[in-house]
Structures are given as structure tokens and as C-alpha cells.
Amino acid sequence: AQRVTQPEKLLSVFKGAPVELKCNYSYSGSPELFWYVQYSRQRLQLLLRHISRESIKGFTADLNKGETSFHLKKPFAQEEDSAMYYCALCDYTGTASKLTFGTGTRLQVTL
Amino acid sequence: DGGITQSPKYLFRKEGQNVTLSCEQNLNHDAMYWYRQDPGQGLRLIYYSQIVNDFQKGDIAEGYSVSREKKESFPLTVTSAQKNPTAFYLCASRYRGGGYTFGSGTRLTVV
Numbered sequence: 001a002q003r004v005t006q007p008e009k010l011l012s013v014f015k016g017a018p019v020e021l022k023c024n025y026s027y028s029g030s031p032e033l034f035w036y037v038q039y040s041r042q043r044l045q046l047l048l049r050h051i052s053r054e055s056i057k058g059f060t061a062d063l064n065k066g067e068t069s070f071h072l073k074k075p076f077a078q079e080e081d082s083a084m085y086y087c088a089l090c091d092y093t094g095t096a097s098k099l100t101f102g103t104g105t106r107l108q109v110t111l
Numbered sequence: 112d113g114g115i116t117q118s119p120k121y122l123f124r125k126e127g128q129n130v131t132l133s134c135e136q137n138l139n140h141d142a143m144y145w146y147r148q149d150p151g152q153g154l155r156l157i158y159y160s161q162i163v164n165d166f167q168k169g170d171i172a173e174g175y176s177v178s179r180e181k182k183e184s185f186p187l188t189v190t191s192a193q194k195n196p197t198a199f200y201l202c203a204s205r206y207r208g209g210g211y212t213f214g215s216g217t218r219l220t221v222v
Contacts, residue, residue, distance in 0.1 A: 009151065034210070044154075044201065044213040086153060096161045098144065098169065099203075099211060103153040 002027045002091045006102035013077050013109055021072040021105050023061075023087030032090040033070040034099070035061055039083045047085070048072070057081070077109045114138065117202050117214035123222050124189070124196065132187045132217045134202035141207055143185035147171060148199040148216070157200075160185055189219060197221050 003026045013019055025031055035048040047056055050063045050070060061072045070087060087102040115136040124130045134143065142161050146154040156169030160179040174193025179185055185204075189196045202214040 006153075036213075043215045046210045049210060096159070096167065097142065097205070098156055098159050099154075100156070101146075101154040103151060 002089055002100050004087050004089050004100055004102035006085075006087055006105050008105045009103070010106045010108065013107070015079055015109055015111050016076050019072075019074040019077045019081070019107065019109075021085050021087075021107065023070045023072065023102060025068050025070065025087075025089050027068075027089055027091070029092070031063070031065075031070075032092075033061075033063060034088045034090070035059070035070075035072050036086045036088060036101075037083050038086070044086070077107075079109050079111070082107055082109045115202060115204050115212050115214040117200075117217050119217060120215070122217055122219045124219060125222060127191045129188055129190050130219065132189070132200055132202075132219070134185045134187065134214060135183055136185075136204045136212070137183060138204055138206065138212060139182070140204035140209075140212070141182070142205040143179070144203040144205070144211070145169075145175070145177065145185070145187045146201045146203065148201055154201065157187065 005024045033050045036044050037047045038044045048061050059074045084104050084106050086104045088099045118133045144159040145157040148154050155171050157175050158177040160166035166179050176188045197220050200217045203211045205211045
């Protein structure tokens with residue numbers, strides 16, 4: 001069965017420091033992975049999708065199939081990056097698809 | 112203004128009562144989903160539907176029921192059989208091959 005693991009519940013970094021939010025997955029097929037972000041009092045929104053290979057708000061994530069990881073990185077943290085971050089994997093069964101989420105990591109950026 | 116709307120924002124339920132949470136989307140998305148969000152547990156899938164008049168159980172379907180009579184609507188009923196219904200409920204929709212769009216959520220509290 002598919003599984004997404006985010007080992008850190010809370011990550012606290014100083015403004016300007018590099019950020020790495022860890023995500024590991026287990027999936028028997030070719031994975032489709034996402035990072036979602038939830039800012040305080042706002043709805044969950046898509047941050048990154050691995051197949052698009054975009055950089056959003058300075059964040060990047062590379063799929064490493066050998067290590068089954070999809071870590072989220074940013075070279076210099078900003079205060080506005082403080083939020084809850086969820087890694088998610090899309091599981092396909094025939095024509096149906098569903099997202100499996102990790103338990104989330106709260107990023108706290110302090111001055 | 113296209114989007115996904117959940118109502119009500121806050122809902123209070125007495126023990127033994129059934130309550131229905133509304134989810135409507137005007138994005139013309141085929142698939143719709145219900146997730147439950149609890150602190151420290153991330154988002155867990157309750158039910159999902161790929162097409163009208165068809166839906167599947169997710170990981171924590173017990174005590175919940177859904178219907179999908181229209182493409183735009185996917186209401187969730189929390190029944191009295193759900194032993195721990197106090198949570199934040201999120202609805203989502205997806206266009207085939209696209210990303211997921213989330214609603215702003217309903218916070219259900221048992222009083």
C-alpha cells in the first residue's frame with residue numbers, strides 16, 4: 001500500500017537559513033508527488049507538482065526514486081514561509097485517483 | 112468566480128445526531144473527495160467519487176456516508192455511528208490529469 005512519511009512535525013529555522021522539509025514515500029508504481037501548503041486561516045493550496053518541475057516561491061523539490069524521497073527545499077527562508085506543509089502522493093487504480101498525504105510538517109521561520 | 116465551496120464553516124452537532132456537510136464546485140471537475148484533518152495526523156481520505164452516481168470508500172469511511180447525484184455536488188453525512196466526529200473536514204475536486212483544488216473546510220464540533 002502507498003505511504004507518505006514526513007518525519008518532522010515541526011521545523012524551526014532562522015530567517016535567511018536554508019530549509020529542507022523531508023518526505024519519503026512507498027509506492028509500487030511510478031509516483032506522482034505533490035507538496036501542498038496551508039497558511040494560517042487559509043485553504044490548502046498546491047505548492048509544487050513533481051512532473052511540472054517548477055519553482056514556486058523559491059521552493060524546489062526533486063524526486064529521488066532511488067531513495068524514494070521528495071524533499072522540499074528553499075535556500076533562504078522568509079517569514080512568510082511559516083505554514084503547514086504536506087507531502088502527498090497520487091495513487092491510481094484504473095481510472096480512479098486519490099491523494100495520500102503525509103502527517104505534515106509545520107515550518108516556523110523566526111527572526 | 113470558479114471554485115469549490117464548503118458550507119457551513121462551523122457546525123455543532125449533538126451526540127446521536129446526523130449532520131450533512133455541503134461541498135459544491137463549479138470547476139467542471141469530474142472527481143471529488145472528502146478528507147478529515149486532525150492535528151498530527153494529516154489528511155485522511157473518507158470517500159471519493161470519480162463520476163456521478165459512483166463513489167468509493169477511502170481509508171476511514173466508517174460512520175460516514177456520501178452521495179453524488181450531480182457532478183457539482185458531493186455532500187458528506189456524518190452519522191451517529193462515527194464515534195469521534197469532531198474534526199476539520201476538507202472537500203476537494205480534480206480534473207483528470209490536473210491538480211487538486213481544496214475547499215476552505217468545515218469545522219465540526221460535537222457538543
